[in-house]
Amino acid sequence: MRDYFARRLRRLVPVFIEPVEGMPPADPDQVTSFAHQFLRAGTPAFRMLFYAMVLVLQAVCLATRGRSVYSLPPEEADDFVRSLYSSRFAALGAIPTVLGTPIYMAHYNRDDVQVRLGFDVHEMRREAAAREVRR
Amino acid sequence: MIIKPESLPGDVRREADVVVIGSGAGGGPIAKELAEAGYSVVVIEEGGHFTREDFDFRAADAFTRLYRDASQTVALGLPAIVVPQGKTVGGTTTVNSGTCLRIPRHVLKRWHLEHGLKDIGEDELNLLYAALEEYLFVKRADPEVAGKNNLLFLEHAGKLGYSGGFLPRNAKDCEGFGVCAYGCPSGAKQSANVSFIPDAVAAGADVYTHCRAERILVRNGRATGVRGHFTDPRTGARTQRLEVHASVVVLSAGAIQTPSMLMHNRICLSSGWVGENLSIHPCGATLALMPEVVGNPKGIPQSTYVDEFAPEGIMLEGVTLPPAVMAITLPWGGRRHAETMRDYPFIASYGSMISEHDSAGKVVAGPSARQPLTFYNLGREDLDRLKRSILLMAEIWFAAGAKRVYTPIDGFKELSGPRDFMRLSRARLKRASVYGLSAYHPMGTCRMGSDPYASVVKSTCETWEVENLFICDASVLPTSLGVNPQLTIMALAMRTAGFIDEKLESAPTKGEEAGRLERLRARLRSEKEAVARRLSGESTPR
Numbered sequence A: 001m002r003d004y005f006a007r008r009l010r011r012l013v014p015v016f017i018e019p020v021e022g023m024p025p026a027d028p029d030q031v032t033s034f035a036h037q038f039l040r041a042g043t044p045a046f047r048m049l050f051y052a053m054v055l056v057l058q059a060v061c062l063a064t065r066g067r068s069v070y071s072l073p074p075e076e077a078d079d080f081v082r083s084l085y086s087s088r089f090a091a092l093g094a095i096p097t098v099l100g101t102p103i104y105m106a107h108y109n110r111d112d113v114q115v116r117l118g119f120d121v122h123e124m125r126r127e128a129a130a131r132e133v134r135r
Numbered sequence B: 001m002i003i004k005p006e007s008l009p010g011d012v013r014r015e016a017d018v019v020v021i022g023s024g025a026g027g028g029p030i031a032k033e034l035a036e037a038g039y040s041v042v043v044i045e046e047g048g049h050f051t052r053e054d055f056d057f058r059a060a061d062a063f064t065r066l067y068r069d070a071s072q073t074v075a076l077g078l079p080a081i082v083v084p085q086g087k088t089v090g091g092t093t094t095v096n097s098g099t100c101l102r103i104p105r106h107v108l109k110r111w112h113l114e115h116g117l118k119d120i121g122e123d124e125l126n127l128l129y130a131a132l133e134e135y136l137f138v139k140r141a142d143p144e145v146a147g148k149n150n151l152l153f154l155e156h157a158g159k160l161g162y163s164g165g166f167l168p169r170n171a172k173d174c175e176g177f178g179v180c181a182y183g184c185p186s187g188a189k190q191s192a193n194v195s196f197i198p199d200a201v202a203a204g205a206d207v208y209t210h211c212r213a214e215r216i217l218v219r220n221g222r223a224t225g226v227r228g229h230f231t232d233p234r235t236g237a238r239t240q241r242l243e244v245h246a247s248v249v250v251l252s253a254g255a256i257q258t259p260s261m262l263m264h265n266r267i268c269l270s271s272g273w274v275g276e277n278l279s280i281h282p283c284g285a286t287l288a289l290m291p292e293v294v295g296n297p298k299g300i301p302q303s304t305y306v307d308e309f310a311p312e313g314i315m316l317e318g319v320t321l322p323p324a325v326m327a328i329t330l331p332w333g334g335r336r337h338a339e340t341m342r343d344y345p346f347i348a349s350y351g352s353m354i355s356e357h358d359s360a361g362k363v364v365a366g367p368s369a370r371q372p373l374t375f376y377n378l379g380r381e382d383l384d385r386l387k388r389s390i391l392l393m394a395e396i397w398f399a400a401g402a403k404r405v406y407t408p409i410d411g412f413k414e415l416s417g418p419r420d421f422m423r424l425s426r427a428r429l430k431r432a433s434v435y436g437l438s439a440y441h442p443m444g445t446c447r448m449g450s451d452p453y454a455s456v457v458k459s460t461c462e463t464w465e466v467e468n469l470f471i472c473d474a475s476v477l478p479t480s481l482g483v484n485p486q487l488t489i490m491a492l493a494m495r496t497a498g499f500i501d502e503k504l505e506s507a508p509t510k511g512e513e514a515g516r517l518e519r520l521r522a523r524l525r526s527e528k529e530a531v532a533r534r535l536s537g538e539s540t541p542r
Helices: A003-016 A028-041 A044-065 A074-085 A090-107 A111-116 A121-129 B027-036 B059-066 B105-115 B122-135 B148-159 B196-202 B257-265 B323-329 B334-342 B380-399 B418-426 B486-505 B510-535
Strands: B012-021 B041-044 B074-076 B138-140 B164-166 B168-170 B206-208 B211-219 B222-231 B238-251 B282-289 B304-306 B314-318 B347-354 B360-364 B373-377 B404-406 B469-471
Touching: A003 A028, A003 A044, A003 A074, A003 A090, A003 B334, A028 A044, A028 A090, A028 B059, A044 A074, A044 A090, A074 A090, A074 B334, A090 B059, A090 B323, A111 A121, A111 B323, B012 B027, B012 B222, B012 B486, B027 B041, B027 B196, B027 B486, B041 B196, B041 B211, B041 B238, B059 B323, B074 B373, B105 B122, B122 B138, B122 B486, B148 B164, B148 B304, B148 B314, B148 B347, B148 B380, B196 B206, B211 B238, B211 B257, B238 B257, B238 B486, B257 B360, B282 B323, B282 B380, B314 B380, B323 B334, B347 B380, B380 B404, B380 B418, B469 B486
Parallel strands: B012 B041, B012 B238, B041 B206, B238 B469
Antiparallel strands: B138 B168, B164 B304, B211 B222, B222 B238, B282 B347, B282 B404, B304 B314, B314 B347, B360 B373
16 A cells, blocks of 8 residues: 555544444554555455545545544544435445445454454364364 | 465466366366366466465455455446455355255246256256255254354244245354354365365366466367466466466356456357346345344354245345454444444344346456456346345344344434334335445356357357357356355256266367368358458359
C-alpha cells in the first residue's frame, strides 16, 4: 500500500473501531498491515476503489461537517460513520462498507479479540491438532 | 506428486496423455479416474497446496491464501454480489461447506426437454452419485455436532410446520470445528485436496501448483496441450514457464475463469454462448440476537436445511460465521458495530439461496484472462423471492425467541418484532436497497447441450469446436440447479472421464492421423477454391 494511504488508514482505524468495555483496543499497525496484504491479494479494481473511498470519505466529511474526518471528536466521528451507513443513497453507504471490510476483518481476526468473543482459537487449534481424520 | 515452483530448476516442458486445468470438483475426479486407469496425467493448479496443519481458524488470512482475489470477486450490477471462489489445490471444494445434494429430478427433466440431454439418464447419474457418496463418506450431518445455531433454527422451523432436516455432507468423523469455509483443520471434510487429488497423485499424476494456464494449444482443430507459467507464491510475479503436450486437454477452472480462458484463446466462440447464461444462486443471510448463547461457531456451519419452499426456488441452509466474517456482515459501523460484535456469542445466523427464475448474468473478457468481468442482473421476481426468504428466516428466528433480527435490506436492517416484520413484508424493494449479497455457485457459462448453435459442449463435455478439448466444471451445467452443485459436477466429471478413456483407447494410429490430415487439407483446398470462384463472379457448381 502506498505510504500516503497507509498513513490515512492508520488514522481511520479509531473512526471505525470504537473502544468498548471488555474488548481489546484496535491496533492501527496490525490493521494497516493486514489491509496491505488483503489489497495486494485482491483485484486491482477493489484496490482502486478502496483508495478512492479514502479520499471520498474525507471529501464528504469536509463537505458535510466542515472539518477533516481525522480531526473529528470520537462522538462526532461515530455519528458521521453512522450517517453514511444509514444514508438513503447507496453510493454513500458504500464508502464505509468498502473501507470497513479490511479494517473489521483485520481487527476481528486477532486471536486475543476472538478469544474474548468466545471463539477460542487456541483451544480449537489444540483440539484439531489432536484430531486428525484419515481416509 | 505435488510440485511447487520453488522445487523446479527451470522451465517445464513435458508430454502427458491428459492435462487438466484446475483441481476442484471437476478436475479432481477426472485426474483421479484417468490416473488410476493408467494414463499419464498432469494437473495445473493456480493456487497453492495446503494441508490441515495450515488451516488455523483465522478466516481473514484464509481469504488471502485460499480464495481467488482474496474473495473480492464481484458480479457487477444492482446490487453488486460477491462471488467467492477457491483458488487452492481442491478448488472451491476446499473452502465450501461440504454439502452434497443430488440434482433435483425436475431440473434433470428440464435438461432433457430444453437442452436435449436425454443421454444423461437418471439411472446413470444415480449410479455415479452412489459411488461418489461412498467414496466421499457422504452422510447426513450428525445432530451431536450440528451446532446449536442450526438445531435451534430447524427445531423452530418444524414447529411452524416447515419441512427440513439434516444435510448430507462429505465429511468423515466430523467434530464440527465450524470453519469449513476456511479449510477443514481436522481433515474430516472430504474436499478434493484430501480425496481425489491425493488418490490421483498416488496413481502417478503430477500436480503443478502456483501455475497459471494461459494458452490452450490447438492444431488442426484439435487440442494438443497447454502453455502457462508459474508464479511466485509471495509476490505473484511470473517465474518459470510450463508447456505440456497432451492428447486430451480438460478445462476445469470454474464458471468464471473457464469462459474467460476460452475468450482469451479465441476458441469455441462461434455458438455465441461462451460466458452467457450465468446463474449464481444469490444468497441472503440473516443474523439474530438470541437471549442465550448459541455457541458460535462450534458445530457444523451448514448442517441443516429447510426445503418447504424449494418448489418456489427458495432453499434455506445453515451458516455460521467466525468473528472476522460476522464483523463485515453487520450493516453499521463505529460504536454500534463494536457493541453488537461484543454480543457475538449470542448472535445466530442462517442463509437462503435462490434458484433463479428471471435473473441473468454473463462473464465477459476483462483486461486480462485472469480478470474477467462478471455482470449479473437480479430480476424482479428473484428479488421478491429473496425478500420472502429473508422474511421466512426472520419469522423462524422470532419463533425461536430472537430479540432482534438483522437483515441485508436498507431501511429494514434491524427487525425488532411483528411490526417491523409486517412493514418489510408490505415493502416493495428496490434492487439498490439490498446489499451484502453473496453467491457461491456460479454455473452455466459454457453450457452443455445437443445443439452446437446453442451450447458450447456436447453431452460428453467435449467442446463442439475443438476436438479433444473437454470442459468439466460448473460452467457446463445448462441451468441453475437450485441445490449445491458440487456432487453433480463430480458425477459429470466421472462420466466425462469415461468418455476420455474411450477416446484415448481408440486414439488413431499414425497412419490414420495422416489420412485425417490429408482429408482436412483437401476440404480446406476445396473451400478456398469455392470462395475464389464466388469472388470472381462464377457460380458455385452444384
